[in-house]
Amino acid sequence: MSPLLSLRHISKAFPGVKALSDVSLDLHQGEVMALLGENGAGKSTLMKILCGIHRPDDGEILIDGKIHHFHGYQDALKAGVGIIFQEFSLIPWLDAADNIFLGRELKNALGLRDRRRMLRETEALLARLKVSIPLDCPIAELSVADQQFIEIAKALSLNARILVLDEPTATLTPSEADHLFDIMRELRSQGVGMVFISHHMEEIFTICDRVTVMRDGEKVDELRVAETNADDLIEKMVGRRVENIFPIRRCDADFNDVVLDVVALKLTANSPEHSIKLHRGEILGLAGLVGSGRSEFAMGLIGATRPASADVTLEGKHVKLSHPAIALEHGIGLLPESRKTQGLVLPFSCRDNISLNNLDQYRNGAHLLRRRSELANAERLMQSVRVKAPDAETPVGNLSGGNQQKVVIARWLGHQCKVLIFDEPTRGIDVGAKSEIYALMKELTTQGVSIIMISSELPEVLGLCDRAAVFYQGSIAAVLEGDELDSQSIMHHATGGLSA
Numbered sequence: 071m072s073p074l075l076s077l078r079h080i081s082k083a084f085p086g087v088k089a090l091s092d093v094s095l096d097l098h099q100g101e102v103m104a105l106l107g108e109n110g111a112g113k114s115t116l117m118k119i120l121c122g123i124h125r126p127d128d129g130e131i132l133i134d135g136k137i138h139h140f141h142g143y144q145d146a147l148k149a150g151v152g153i154i155f156q157e158f159s160l161i162p163w164l165d166a167a168d169n170i171f172l173g174r175e176l177k178n179a180l181g182l183r184d185r186r187r188m189l190r191e192t193e194a195l196l197a198r199l200k201v202s203i204p205l206d207c208p209i210a211e212l213s214v215a216d217q218q219f220i221e222i223a224k225a226l227s228l229n230a231r232i233l234v235l236d237e238p239t240a241t242l243t244p245s246e247a248d249h250l251f252d253i254m255r256e257l258r259s260q261g262v263g264m265v266f267i268s269h270h271m272e273e274i275f276t277i278c279d280r281v282t283v284m285r286d287g288e289k290v291d292e293l294r295v296a297e298t299n300a301d302d303l304i305e306k307m308v309g310r311r312v313e314n315i316f317p318i319r320r321c322d323a324d325f326n327d328v329v330l331d332v333v334a335l336k337l338t339a340n341s342p343e344h345s346i347k348l349h350r351g352e353i354l355g356l357a358g359l360v361g362s363g364r365s366e367f368a369m370g371l372i373g374a375t376r377p378a379s380a381d382v383t384l385e386g387k388h389v390k391l392s393h394p395a396i397a398l399e400h401g402i403g404l405l406p407e408s409r410k411t412q413g414l415v416l417p418f419s420c421r422d423n424i425s426l427n428n429l430d431q432y433r434n435g436a437h438l439l440r441r442r443s444e445l446a447n448a449e450r451l452m453q454s455v456r457v458k459a460p461d462a463e464t465p466v467g468n469l470s471g472g473n474q475q476k477v478v479i480a481r482w483l484g485h486q487c488k489v490l491i492f493d494e495p496t497r498g499i500d501v502g503a504k505s506e507i508y509a510l511m512k513e514l515t516t517q518g519v520s521i522i523m524i525s526s527e528l529p530e531v532l533g534l535c536d537r538a539a540v541f542y543q544g545s546i547a548a549v550l551e552g553d554e555l556d557s558q559s560i561m562h563h564a565t566g567g568l569s570a
């Protein structure tokens with residue numbers, strides 16, 4: 071019997087980049103195939119070709135043994151291919167049924183929109199996934215996980231038999247991710263074939279049957295998950311063994327030297343007060359579940375949103391951080407969570423994005439920019455986090471997701487800040503690059519920089535932070551250090567004491 075899907079000898083080049091060279095893979099009914107590779111390895115490009123978003127330069131797509139030529143996304147949908155991106159394609163102000171049937175509303179015998187039938191069908195689709203989601207509210211009011219489940223229901227309503235999930239767990243809490251895996255198991259039992267892209271090794275071992283490893287646009291191996299292990303996969307993926315992803319544990323913090331003292335910061339008049347001290351050379355983790363209020367706290371702290379009240383002291387002096395530019399003048403920088411909407415100007419080059427808020431450093435006596443030194447610095451920083459791009463003049467929008475994130479990190483590494491706030495710095499970043507970013511953060515602390523790191527990844531908080539403030543529903547539930555800083559204690563406080 072022919073496989074559900076065969077990608078045969080697919081190649082694709084973009085200007086200056088060979089994104090895919092002769093990649094083939096098979097996917098069978100009721101199978102979950104992991105697609106693993108470093109940032110820029112070509113995973114998304116391959117999936118965009120499968121979904122008709124890009125045309126291959128060479129190669130064929132076969133579904134049930136039949137060759138298909140996709141001229142656009144709609145062709146792939148018709149052939150039974152659905153893709154769930156990290157950024158959803160749902161309309162926020164419409165409810166689930168209106169989103170699922172957008173552009174193909176069900177009609178009654180009179181040709182009028184049949185809202186009741188659309189609701190019934192939506193209920194049936196969600197029942198197929200074994201999820202219950204309120205149907206009478208705009209989807210913007212639902213959790214990210216529920217929105218993702220609606221995306222999946224939408225794909226199924228279009229009879230998707232091949233489903234691509236591109237880093238679907240990046241913005242989910244651990245229990246939401248477990249729920250997604252249950253849904254994937256259910257779909258697997260119904261014969262749906264799935265391609266799953268993730269940088270989280272443990273997820274591959276939880277949910278996938280086989281794994282295809284890619285490196286530099288080529289397929290390097292294909293293995294049964296039961297017959298491999300994380301270390302081997304990482305080695306195949308990065309081409310070298312990555313023994314310890316975290317730097318050697320050593321505390322660079324001077325706990326007698328408080329750099330930043332935040333007292334009673336209230337985001338709104340009725341919200342809880344946050345007080346936090348940050349010491350010189352310290353990495354303070356802000357742990358907690360997605361949506362626990364950590365980013366809001368950070369945005370309030372640097373003045374990106376105006377807190378109702380705050381008493382902030384920086385190196386012993388009271389400061390009023392009423393705007394991010396003022397925070398920056400004081401040497402406090404924030405690397406935001408959402409690179410595409412908050413962190414980058416996508417049409418600008420890597421060089422522009424890196425020097426964007428640091429241009430004065432490159433002005434000469436006549437206030438003109440010294441382009442050559444700007445470029446040299448951008449190239450050096452890009453190299454330090456191993457950005458994969460043809461050159462520093464490449465528009466950042468052309469880079470893979472993980473490489474875009476690295477450009478944001480490169481910008482802040484080049485800044486002379488006293489305090490750096492990293493919000494989910496390694497989301498979408500491959501394992502090899504993660505360890506390099508951790509090492510760079512640690513190096514900054516040895517130079518006396520103090521770091522606040524918001525992270526939903528427990529190993530990252532445990533492996534890197536000197537202390538961790540755990541957020542629960544908008545409040546700091548505990549500040550953990552020393553022996554108290556372990557995964558059980560973090561989860562205990564992050565779930566309001568519900569987790570054992």
Ligand SMILES: Nc1ncnc2c1ncn2[C@@H]1O[C@H](COP(=O)(O)OP(=O)(O)OP(=O)(O)O)[C@@H](O)[C@H]1O
Nearest residue numbers: 084089109110111112113114115468469470471472
């Ligand atoms: N539209 C485009 N224009 C130019 N180059 C592109 C474009 N899309 C992707 N590329 C390049 O193709 C290569 C493969 O990118 P792709 O997005 O497929 O990587 P990826 O494996 O999905 O990475 P990540 O893990 O970071 O998401 C990268 O070098 C990227 O810069």
